[in-house]
Amino acid sequence: MSKTAKNLFVRVRACLCESDVDEKLRLATELADDWQAGRLLRQPVELEDVVEAGRPKKPELVPPRQLKRCQPWRAKRGLVIPGSREAALLTRRARSAPEGKQSRHPNTASSQWE
Numbered sequence: 001m002s003k004t005a006k007n008l009f010v011r012v013r014a015c016l017c018e019s020d021v022d023e024k025l026r027l028a029t030e031l032a033d034d035w036q037a038g039r040l041l042r043q044p045v046e047l048e049d050v051v052e053a054g055r056p057k058k059p060e061l062v063p064p065r066q067l068k069r070c071q072p073w074r075a076k077r078g079l080v081i082p083g084s085r086e087a088a089l090l091t092r093r094a095r096s097a098p099e100g101k102q103s104r105h106p107n108t109a110s111s112q113w114e
Contacts, residue, residue: 008040013047019054 005011011031018024034040 006039006041007045008035008042009045009047011040013050016050017054019056021056024054 005014011027011034015024015027015031018027031040
């Protein structure tokens with residue numbers, strides 16, 4: 001049903017119902033390419049309802065030690081780590097602010113937050 005179907009709704013339904021991850025990605029990529037190229041028709045068509053979207057059968061479980069960690073220079077929850085690139089940028093912005101106008105960010109060097 002992938003490339004042969006020209007109807008947008010038929011192709012979207014096929015993507016939603018697919019449970020194999022690789023196949024779902026392939027269908028979605030083809031759908032996006034065809035949509036941007038203008039090769040899809042948007043005519044109404046009778047389709048069965050999607051009762052449940054396709055999902056992988058069983059997720060691959062790995063031990064916690066094998067999980068990817070975030071990069072060490074990235075702070076969690078939007079906090080800025082002292083000495084980090086973000087802290088340097090914020091400090092530079094605070095120093096370059098016009099006289100009398102102080103930065104409102106709590107991690108910058110301003111007397112407002114000290």
